[in-house]
Amino acid sequence: MTLPDIRTADSTIALLRDPYRYISRRAAELGEDIFETRLLLRPTTCMTGVEAAGVFYDPSRFQRAGAAPPPLQKTLFGQGGVQGLDDEDHRQRKAMFLQIVERDRVEALVEVVTREWQRAVDGWIAVGQIKLYPRLQVLLTRAVCEWAGVPLPEAEVEVRARQLTALFDDAGRIGVGHLRSRAARKAADRWAAEVIDQIRAGKLDPPPSSAAYVVAHYRERDGRPMAPRVAAVELLNVLRPTVATAVYITFVAHALDAHPAWKERLANGDGGEDLAFVEEVRRHYPFFPAVAAVVREPFEWRGHRFPPGRRVLLDLYGTNHESRYWRDPDRFDPGRFLGEEPDRFAFVPQGGGEPAVHHRCPGEPISTRLMTVALDRMVRHMTYTPLAVPTALDFGRLPALPAGGYPIRLATADRAT
Numbered sequence: 001m002t003l004p005d006i007r008t009a010d011s012t013i014a015l016l017r018d019p020y021r022y023i024s025r026r027a028a029e030l031g032e033d034i035f036e037t038r039l040l041l042r043p044t045t046c047m048t049g050v051e052a053a054g055v056f057y058d059p060s061r062f063q064r065a066g067a068a069p070p071p072l073q074k075t076l077f078g079q080g081g082v083q084g085l086d087d088e089d090h091r092q093r094k095a096m097f098l099q100i101v102e103r104d105r106v107e108a109l110v111e112v113v114t115r116e117w118q119r120a121v122d123g124w125i126a127v128g129q130i131k132l133y134p135r136l137q138v139l140l141t142r143a144v145c146e147w148a149g150v151p152l153p154e155a156e157v158e159v160r161a162r163q164l165t166a167l168f169d170d171a172g173r174i175g176v177g178h179l180r181s182r183a184a185r186k187a188a189d190r191w192a193a194e195v196i197d198q199i200r201a202g203k204l205d206p207p208p209s210s211a212a213y214v215v216a217h218y219r220e221r222d223g224r225p226m227a228p229r230v231a232a233v234e235l236l237n238v239l240r241p242t243v244a245t246a247v248y249i250t251f252v253a254h255a256l257d258a259h260p261a262w263k264e265r266l267a268n269g270d271g272g273e274d275l276a277f278v279e280e281v282r283r284h285y286p287f288f289p290a291v292a293a294v295v296r297e298p299f300e301w302r303g304h305r306f307p308p309g310r311r312v313l314l315d316l317y318g319t320n321h322e323s324r325y326w327r328d329p330d331r332f333d334p335g336r337f338l339g340e341e342p343d344r345f346a347f348v349p350q351g352g353g354e355p356a357v358h359h360r361c362p363g364e365p366i367s368t369r370l371m372t373v374a375l376d377r378m379v380r381h382m383t384y385t386p387l388a389v390p391t392a393l394d395f396g397r398l399p400a401l402p403a404g405g406y407p408i409r410l411a412t413a414d415r416a417t
């Protein structure tokens, strides 16, 4: 059986216009979970849904080497990092990330972030009115650098926050935005490589449990340290996505304002439902649209052929909204996370499967903890009003944040933790 084939020219523009819904909408039109098209001039198979995710995360069928589109390697991912590794090389490098995000390390980051929230809110109250999203980028840059053992002089905070943000916030743009992201990648790579060099030369001495120390001293399977430019990419693989949690936290603020009954319920609760709210934000809101892999050996699925070398995209946003798994998927309902844990191929905001084996994000404990800290701050420790009604998200933007950086006016803060 051949795949439904959309023989219009390249679909890159259609994907860029609606990056979160292009795959699921096309699939629905065709009545299949799978279709073939051309993206960036290359034949590409697109898949969506829980069953497709189970297939996509089978490492005997797919590899990641050669999967990332070059424009994203030169911006978001960098070159030589864990995202493009396979098999034993991948498992070993991934173990390094899992060590960096061990539970007590995440709690140490939570402590720094909580302190930075308190400090930041004092400043925000003095100013009166702020844009939440850019302020969170700065807050998280300060916190993650301190935690990771990366020196950050006060004079550099804003510029490093802008660079780290440009790696993810401008990566999906075309034109000037893309060039900004490429320039940020070059500058950030140089910065992180310098940190690695200084640690290896004994000029910097971060604590042994810190990310900078672990990355600088990590040894490859052949016993050698990573090349400085690869170590830089891996250090940025910790710093960049931690700052990117600013996107999810802005979505938490949006969800609280869009669902005031939930805000009140959480404010009067004992924190027991905070995680469910945060998980529903991760499921419902559009952040990371899709992931890419390349077929290793030919195989068939549901009668469809997958030739070797074919690039395959798995639709993460659409899978999080699949109506055969999620009841009323477009409704924001934290209650769905108050019961059993969802299937590891159905709830895939940060990838599916097992982090130690698959390419699933190792940073989920960080993003969920930092989101619950933010939720607690916003619901129980500060009083603010959004300056714009929480409007519809901008689905053409990557990530799909509402316009304007989420302006709020601060009234009071309660310093108690």
Ligand code: HEM
Binding pocket: 082, 083, 084, 094, 097, 101, 237, 238, 239, 241, 242, 244, 245, 246, 248, 287, 288, 291, 292, 349, 350, 351, 352, 358, 359, 360, 361, 362, 363, 364, 366, 367
């Ligand atoms: C801000 C929220 C975050 C989102 C939306 C996110 C999303 C993702 C996604 C979709 C993947 C790819 C999964 C795949 O390829 O199958 C990924 C991988 C990855 N993430 Fe995250 N992530 C976030 C936070 C973090 C944090 C805080 C860290 C810090 C440790 C992190 C580090 C990584 C790394 C190193 C990979 C590559 C894993 C691999 O290739 O095996 N991420 N993330």
